[in-house]
Amino acid sequence: TYKGYTPFLDSLMGEGLTFKYSYSNGRKSIDGMPSVLSSIPMFIEPFILTPYSTNNISSIADVLREEGYYTAFFHSAPNGSMGFQAYAKAAGFQDYFGMTEYGNDKDFDGTWGIWDEEFLQFYARKMNEFSKPFATSIFTVSSHHPFNVPERYKDKFPKGDRPIHQCIGYSDNALRLFFKTMSQYDWFENTLFVITADHTNQISHEEYHTDANIYAVPVLFYHLKGFKEDVLAQQIDIMPSVLSYLNYAKPFFSFGDDVIYGTDKEKYVINYSNQIYQLYKTLLYH
Numbered sequence: 001t002y003k004g005y006t007p008f009l010d011s012l013m014g015e016g017l018t019f020k021y022s023y024s025n026g027r028k029s030i031d032g033m034p035s036v037l038s039s040i041p042m043f044i045e046p047f048i049l050t051p052y053s054t055n056n057i058s059s060i061a062d063v064l065r066e067e068g069y070y071t072a073f074f075h076s077a078p079n080g081s082m083g084f085q086a087y088a089k090a091a092g093f094q095d096y097f098g099m100t101e102y103g104n105d106k107d108f109d110g111t112w113g114i115w116d117e118e119f120l121q122f123y124a125r126k127m128n129e130f131s132k133p134f135a136t137s138i139f140t141v142s143s144h145h146p147f148n149v150p151e152r153y154k155d156k157f158p159k160g161d162r163p164i165h166q167c168i169g170y171s172d173n174a175l176r177l178f179f180k181t182m183s184q185y186d187w188f189e190n191t192l193f194v195i196t197a198d199h200t201n202q203i204s205h206e207e208y209h210t211d212a213n214i215y216a217v218p219v220l221f222y223h224l225k226g227f228k229e230d231v232l233a234q235q236i237d238i239m240p241s242v243l244s245y246l247n248y249a250k251p252f253f254s255f256g257d258d259v260i261y262g263t264d265k266e267k268y269v270i271n272y273s274n275q276i277y278q279l280y281k282t283l284l285y286h
Contacts, residue, residue, distance in 0.1 A: 002205065005157070005158060005160055005166075005168045005172065009220075012179075013220055016225065018220045018227055019219055019231060019232070019259070020230075021280075022216065022217060022219040022232075023215040023216055023217060023232075023233070023235070023271065023280075025234055026042035026046065026199060027042075027199050027273075029139070029198045030049070030082055030083060031046050031198070031199065032198030032235065033084060033088075033198075034046075035234075036137075036194075036196060036198075036238050036239070037061065037137060038057055038059040038091055039058075039238070039239040039255050040236065041235075041236050041272075043272045043277075048086075048087055057087075057090050058091075058252055059091035059093075059239070060137075060238075061137075062092030063248065063252050064133075065094065065135075067248070068133065070094060070130050070134040072094060072095040072130070072134070072137075073095075073138075074119070074123050074137065074138040075096070075098050075141075076112075076115075076138075076139070076140055077112055077113035077114075077141050078099045078113065079098035084139060097122075097123075102122055107119070109141070109150075111144070111146065112142070114141075115142055115150055117150075119140065120174050121178065121181060123138050123178070124181040125181070143168055143171045143201070145163075147166065147167035149167055149170040153173075156169075156170075157169030157170055161204055162202040164201055165204075191223065192223055192224070192242065192245060193222040193223065194219075194238055196217055196219050196238065199217070200214055211273055212278065214273070215271050215273075215278075219237070224245070231282065232259075232268065232280055233269075235256075236256030237256035239256065240254045240257055241260045243258075244261055244262065268280065268281045269281075
């Protein structure tokens with residue numbers, strides 16, 4: 001009911017499976033990777049920074065690798081930054097692709113890493129070289145402070161009322177071009193895409209100035225369809241949901257639940273904010 005800045009993502013959400021209520025489990029980038037890929041939420045401090053990060057860690061990559069999937073993690077920042085490369089290795093990803101593997105520093109944004117458009121194109125082309133089946137993940141960086149866009153895109157996207165809005169428009173267009181490239185490949189229609197945010201950022205609507213909605217992020221399963229208004233979803237639900245979709249029948253560890261098919265029970269979301277544990281629940285009446 002208000003102006004948005006992601007027309008392409010909005011179109012995907014209109015075609016895919018998404019949720020009225022969906023949340024992150026942390027407030028920082030280093031919280032997102034364990035939550036999304038290993039179903040481990042952030043409590044008190046980021047899991048990557050705890051002594052437990054050296055333990056044996058289950059993940060989508062680790063589980064699917066045992067099933068014959070090739071696995072790779074992509075991060076458009078300098079290799080080793082934010083602890084992502086170390087975590088990707090611990091989580092069982094076979095390969096890591098960062099700025100070093102990208103190999104062209106002229107596309108560096110000057111602050112965080114390779115611009116989203118160029119790195120997403122690199123990601124698409126690399127996936128087309130992989131043996132199938134494969135399971136990959138990417139963390140993009142352009143939509144971070146100071147919210148710059150390439151010179152060729154100055155004044156192309158609506159600036160809105162927050163510095164992030166123009167940058168989000170740029171990242172959305174990069175996502176559109178990424179899907180345009182992938183749609184040419186024979187594996188595209190047979191691939192499940194999961195799109196979420198690592199965390200929230202600048203707020204421009206009062207309804208998001210709450211302890212719950214400050215964690216509100218999209219969770220989208222593309223090439224599935226539907227809109228669930230009465231199912232709570234969170235980042236730690238992504239791993240068990242993907243494995244359920246793939247009919248994975250072996251035991252695995254997860255703090256989350258399947259939100260694609262396993263929605264016939266009481267559902268919860270949990271996160272930690274300012275020394276307070278927050279629990280949101282749906283109540284089922286029969």
